[in-house]
Amino acid sequence: MRSSRSRLATLSAAALLIACTSGAALAQKKYDTGATDTEIKIGNVEAYSGPASAYGIIGKTEDAYFKMINDAGGINGRKINFISYDDGYSPPKTVEQVRKLIESDEVLLVFNALGTPTQNAVQKYHNAKKVPQLFLATGASKWNDPKDFPWTMGFQPSYRVEARIFAKYILKAKPDAKVAVFYANDDFGKDYVAGLKEVFGDKTSKILIAEESYETSEPSIDGHIVKLKGTGADVFVNISTPKFAAQAIKKLAELEWKPMHVMTDVSISIGAVMKPAGLEASEGVLSATYLKDASDSQWAGDAGMKKFLAFVDKHMPGANVSDTNIVYGYTAAQTMVQVLKQAGDNLTRDNVMKQAAALKDFVPDTVLPGIKLNTSATDFAPIEQLQMMQFKGGKWEMFGDVISAETGG
Amino acid sequence: MSALQEIVDVTPVEATPKKYIALGGYASVAVLVLLIAAPLFAKNFIIFQMTMWLIYAIAVLALNILTGGSGQFSLGQSAFYAVGAYTSAILMEHFNVNYALTLPIAGVICFAFGYVFGQPALRLSGVYLALATFALATAMPQLLKLGYFEHWTGGVQGLVVTKPDAPFGLPMSQDMWLYYFTLVISIMIYVFSVNLLKSRSGRAMMAIRDNEIAASAMGVDVALYKTLAFGISAGITGVAGGLGAIAVQFVAPDSYTIQLAIALFLGMVVGGVGWLPGSLAGSAFIVFVPNIAESVSKGLSGAVFGAILIVIIFVLPHGARQIAYLSQHWINKLIHK
Numbered sequence: 001m002r003s004s005r006s007r008l009a010t011l012s013a014a015a016l017l018i019a020c021t022s023g024a025a026l027a028q029k030k031y032d033t034g035a036t037d038t039e040i041k042i043g044n045v046e047a048y049s050g051p052a053s054a055y056g057i058i059g060k061t062e063d064a065y066f067k068m069i070n071d072a073g074g075i076n077g078r079k080i081n082f083i084s085y086d087d088g089y090s091p092p093k094t095v096e097q098v099r100k101l102i103e104s105d106e107v108l109l110v111f112n113a114l115g116t117p118t119q120n121a122v123q124k125y126h127n128a129k130k131v132p133q134l135f136l137a138t139g140a141s142k143w144n145d146p147k148d149f150p151w152t153m154g155f156q157p158s159y160r161v162e163a164r165i166f167a168k169y170i171l172k173a174k175p176d177a178k179v180a181v182f183y184a185n186d187d188f189g190k191d192y193v194a195g196l197k198e199v200f201g202d203k204t205s206k207i208l209i210a211e212e213s214y215e216t217s218e219p220s221i222d223g224h225i226v227k228l229k230g231t232g233a234d235v236f237v238n239i240s241t242p243k244f245a246a247q248a249i250k251k252l253a254e255l256e257w258k259p260m261h262v263m264t265d266v267s268i269s270i271g272a273v274m275k276p277a278g279l280e281a282s283e284g285v286l287s288a289t290y291l292k293d294a295s296d297s298q299w300a301g302d303a304g305m306k307k308f309l310a311f312v313d314k315h316m317p318g319a320n321v322s323d324t325n326i327v328y329g330y331t332a333a334q335t336m337v338q339v340l341k342q343a344g345d346n347l348t349r350d351n352v353m354k355q356a357a358a359l360k361d362f363v364p365d366t367v368l369p370g371i372k373l374n375t376s377a378t379d380f381a382p383i384e385q386l387q388m389m390q391f392k393g394g395k396w397e398m399f400g401d402v403i404s405a406e407t408g409g
Numbered sequence: 410m411s412a413l414q415e416i417v418d419v420t421p422v423e424a425t426p427k428k429y430i431a432l433g434g435y436a437s438v439a440v441l442v443l444l445i446a447a448p449l450f451a452k453n454f455i456i457f458q459m460t461m462w463l464i465y466a467i468a469v470l471a472l473n474i475l476t477g478g479s480g481q482f483s484l485g486q487s488a489f490y491a492v493g494a495y496t497s498a499i500l501m502e503h504f505n506v507n508y509a510l511t512l513p514i515a516g517v518i519c520f521a522f523g524y525v526f527g528q529p530a531l532r533l534s535g536v537y538l539a540l541a542t543f544a545l546a547t548a549m550p551q552l553l554k555l556g557y558f559e560h561w562t563g564g565v566q567g568l569v570v571t572k573p574d575a576p577f578g579l580p581m582s583q584d585m586w587l588y589y590f591t592l593v594i595s596i597m598i599y600v601f602s603v604n605l606l607k608s609r610s611g612r613a614m615m616a617i618r619d620n621e622i623a624a625s626a627m628g629v630d631v632a633l634y635k636t637l638a639f640g641i642s643a644g645i646t647g648v649a650g651g652l653g654a655i656a657v658q659f660v661a662p663d664s665y666t667i668q669l670a671i672a673l674f675l676g677m678v679v680g681g682v683g684w685l686p687g688s689l690a691g692s693a694f695i696v697f698v699p700n701i702a703e704s705v706s707k708g709l710s711g712a713v714f715g716a717i718l719i720v721i722i723f724v725l726p727h728g729a730r731q732i733a734y735l736s737q738h739w740i741n742k743l744i745h746k
Contacts, residue, residue: 048703049711050668056708086703086710091567091664092657096458103454117567121659124569142566186554186565216551 028345034108035347040340041081042066043101043110045118050088054325055114058137059084061329062112064315065337075340078347083107089114091121098122102131109134109352112155112332116140116187127151132353134339135332135382139266141191144381146357151349153356153380155332157290159188159264161405163195163239165288165386166262168403170207170235171199174260178209180233182224182248184240185213192239192264209233214244225251238263246277253281262286265386268396279394287396288386288403291331292366295322296395304365327366334364335373335382370402431603432686432733440686441596448588456584457656458696463591464652466692467598469676470685471645477683478606479638480618482535485526485542486673488549489519489643491665493650495553498568498660499561508573508655512594515651516644523643527636546670550662567661570654591652598645602685605641614638679721681730690729694721 034041046059066080074080083105085097094115101107109132113119116138126133127149135155136143139162143154157165170177181196183189193211200207210231212224221244228236236259238248245267252261265287267273274282292299294312299305308330312319319326340347342355359382362373373382384405389398432440444463448456472486496518497511506514526545533541553562562568575586605611613634616624625631654660672695680691702713725731 048707051666060708084707086699086707088668088699089663090666090668091659091661092461092653095657095659096461099454099457103452117565117661117663120566120569121657121661121664124658188565215555 030346030348030351032108032348032350033106035078038078039081040075040078040347041083041105041107042336043098043105043107044082044084045087045094045097045101045110045113046084047089047114047118048086050090052089052115055137056086057319057323057325058112058114058329058332061316061319061326062333062336065311065330065333068311068315069337075337076344080337080340087115087118089118091118094118095121095125098125102129107131108347109349111135111336112137112329114138119143123149123152130349132349132356134352134356135335137328137332139188139191141195141381144379146378146380151353153353153375153382155335155382156328157383157386157405158381159191159239160195160198161381161384162265162288162386163192164199164405165388165403166237167196167199168405169286169288169388169400170237170260170262174235177207177235177260178231178233179207179235179237180210180212180228180231180259181208181237182212182214182221182228182240183237184244185215188266189213189239192237196237214240216241216244221247222251225257226255229255229257233259235260235262238267240264240267242267242269242272246273249273249277249281249285253278258284260286265289270395274391274394282391283393285391286388287391288388289396289398290367290371290383290386291324291327292368293322293324293396294327307365331364331366334366335359335362338362338364368398368402433737436686436733436737440689444592445589448585453582453584456582456588460584460588460591460656461653462689462692462696463588463595464649464656465673465676465696466688467595467649467652468646468673469680469691469695470598470602470688471642471649472673472677473680473683473685473688474602474606474645475638475642476677477685478611478618479614479635481530481635481638482539483542483639483642484539484667484670484674485545486642486646487665487667487670488542488545489523489646490650490653490669490673491549491553491660491662492522493519493647494654494660494665495562495568495650496647497651498570498654501570501655502568503561509590512648512651516648519647519650520640520644522647524636524640526643527639530639531632531635543667543670546667550666553662553665563661565662567659567664570658570660572658573655587656591656594648594652598648599685602645606685610634610637675718679718679728681728681733684728684730684733686733687729690732 044059044062046056047053048056048059063082063084066082069075070079083101085101087094087097098110101110112135114137119136119138123133130151133152135153137155139156139159141158141160143152144158170179181193183193196208197204210228210233212228214221214224225248238245238261240248245263261284263285268287292302292305294305294308308327309321311330312321312326339352339356342358343351357375357377357380359373359375368387371383371385375382385402387398387402388400389396448459468486468490472483475481475483493515496515500506500511500514501508530538530541554565572583574583575581579586613629616627616629617631617634621631676691676695679694680687698717699710699714702717703710705713
């Protein structure tokens with residue numbers, strides 16, 4: 001009697017154990033809206049039309065990249081369903097399209113959506129709905145705010161990060177520099193100046209001897225440059241959009257003012273800035289970058305670049321590989337895939353955010369050697385390193401080590 | 410001779426027959442019932458789209474009063490819309506004014522703005538006036554970015570607006586509440602506009618539209634009524650802008666570019682110039698057709714949109730009004746058979 005009872009007990013205990021483990025196996029697969037055993041729905045809004053439509057190629061590249069992943073079997077057996085809408089860079093349209101993605105298409109997350117004003121319009125909504133607003137395609141620094149906006153994360157180095165890197169470089173190359181900064185009087189320009197001051201710290205008043213801002217509506221900026229030359233500065237930090245950057249380079253040459261010229265990576269286009277300003281005048285200008293340039297012959301033998309070029313050949317035939325937006329889209333999409341791989345079978349929005357904030361030394365195929373993507377629960381800025389480069393003989397030449405923008409380092 | 414012209418020719422007696430500017434009784438009730446019932450069966454996102462539809466309809470209606478009523482062109486409606494939107498947003502976020510109260514204030518400020526702008530605009534007519542207003546529309550986003558106003562406008566980053574909850578603990582979502590709120594305001598503005606165009610002032614405006622010299626010979630104060638039309642149109646657009654800011658929960662200079670002004674102009678033409686209910690159809694066109702075009706082809710959405718537009722203009726040169734007349738004609742035929 002007693003033995004039979006104990007046997008019954010063992011049996012039921014065993015049954016319970018089996019029930020538990022199978023329950024645990026089931027619990028391992030966790031899904032939120034937008035993810036199933038066979039599919040992961042990813043949303044995106046891009047400016048396919050309107051003033052910023054040059055960036056539309058980013059969305060197309062990402063679409064092609066996810067197709068390539070799907071052709072190879074998807075991520076852990078799940079295919080990516082990439083739904084990308086056009087918002088024409090108009091914030092009200094962004095609100096409409098993002099709501100459509102989240103409420104009607106029921107995507108798991110929105111990935112690499114474009115534009116600062118446009119994404120600003122939906123940041124609160126994303127965070128109220130607790131839907132990841134992941135890897136935004138904008139350079140504002142405000143996306144790195146995990147405390148107030150735990151569902152929002154940027155991607156590329158923000159303007160502030162770039163400014164910090166410039167400041168570090170200036171301090172190293174010219175310890176007794178007298179810096180004149182010329183910037184666009186908008187939030188992006190101000191982000192930059194703030195970044196410079198962060199690194200200069202209490203020496204700011206000694207180093208930063210002149211600040212001059214311009215309005216994007218001004219026809220010519222010559223007056224500002226003349227004024228800055230008069231201050232006797234020997235470092236000129238140029239934070240202007242392509243048209244004005246070209247004007248500034250030209251004016252500097254005209255005035256025969258030859259300070260160390262550090263220019264934002266917004267305006268590094270050879271075709272749109274350096275050539276119109278004059279290749280001779282542009283000689284020696286400094287800037288920074290984090291992506292490999294597919295048209296640069298130095299990457300011809302690079303393994304990552306080979307993978308990128310093979311991808312373009314097969315999935316985007318006819319695309320212009322020298323368009324950095326394609327390289328950018330590839331980098332972002334590869335990072336997204338990495339996050340989803342890390343998330344495994346736990347495809348909840350919470351876990352996706354957790355994994356996005358747990359990138360460790362991830363190196364996409366297309367970033368410069370030495371640059372690694374790192375995030376943490378308190379650091380929502382994936383790329384925070386840049387490589388300095390100098391314009392020489394009609395092209396950009398990289399030099400020195402990769403510089404990190406982490407404060408303190 | 411166009412269809413519209415024929416209709417005008419047959420009924421020369423009544424100065425402003427109501428059916429030229431408004432819907433008949435039964436049709437109005439039918440549309441109203443549809444508008445009230447529709448959100449009960451729709452998802453929140455669809456309700457939001459319908460709210461935007463109503464808001465743009467108000468803005469199109471405002472342009473319709475100006476162009477259809479007084480015969481003046483404007484490509485500057487986006488500027489008035491922006492002023493209204495920013496007025497509401499700033500009052501709500503910086504001064505904690507109740508959202509409903511911000512709308513009349515936005516309306517009054519825009520009325521004043523439109524009235525003042527109407528003064529110099531008086532000296533211009535036709536395409537020249539269109540160009541002057543165009544300049545206003547292109548200048549507005551830059552003005553909003555100016556450093557002097559940045560403390561209030563938030564500069565390039567714009568302002569985030571808090572979305573209101575349904576009052577009195579009504580069991581409905583924010584989106585649904587906002588829809589009905591917008592609907593009530595739309596109806597008020599519609600009734601006001603129809604009555605305005607039927608009134609003495611409305612007749613004066615239309616007289617100016619039809620023949621300025623004759624109108625002034627009849628004793629109509631041309632300058633007054635022209636600026637008045639500008640002011641009223643701007644005021645109504647401002648209310649629409651305020652509602653738009655509340656619905657979208659965000660204002661930024663890039664939201665109110667010349668594209669918006671052109672969209673509103675398109676909406677007016679597609680809906681039927683001078684026919685107020687057409688504003689709903691025209692607004693539906695500018696809200697929904699771009700999405701249809703995008704679903705046809707992402708890369709060529711603009712071209713598809715253009716093609717749809719050309720077909721519509723070709724088949725229905727008088728816009729939605731033409732469909733309304735035709736269907737009314739057929740319904741009458743069916744009934745009297």
